[in-house]
Amino acid sequence: MTTTDARPETAHGPHGYAKEKETHLKRLRRVEGQIRGLQRMVEEDVYCIDILTQVSASTKALQSFALQLLEEHLRHCVAHAATEGGEEVDAKVAEATAAIARLLRT
Numbered sequence: 001m002t003t004t005d006a007r008p009e010t011a012h013g014p015h016g017y018a019k020e021k022e023t024h025l026k027r028l029r030r031v032e033g034q035i036r037g038l039q040r041m042v043e044e045d046v047y048c049i050d051i052l053t054q055v056s057a058s059t060k061a062l063q064s065f066a067l068q069l070l071e072e073h074l075r076h077c078v079a080h081a082a083t084e085g086g087e088e089v090d091a092k093v094a095e096a097t098a099a100i101a102r103l104l105r106t
Helices: 008-012 018-043 048-084 087-105
Strands: none
Touching: 018 048, 048 087
16 A cells, blocks of 8 residues: 555544554564575575475464454454445455455465
């Protein structure tokens, strides 16, 4: 999302992840550290299987984060749209479905 994107949910207050923002940032910093570790491993010519093991761990960490964020989106944004009814609920469900499809492709 760019800074020029205007999402309808911004009018409804904080995003679903707002309560856990610091926890999420901490998790993402850990993933960032894992990625830096991968760079070091390549620079240091570490055995390829060891690098692949770290890639797997990093991928799982990102997937776990994505699932948590998706759950918060469903509980907050989609649930809010459901109480409002109308076209917004259909749009939020379609948006969540597309996000799930993207996650399944990874």
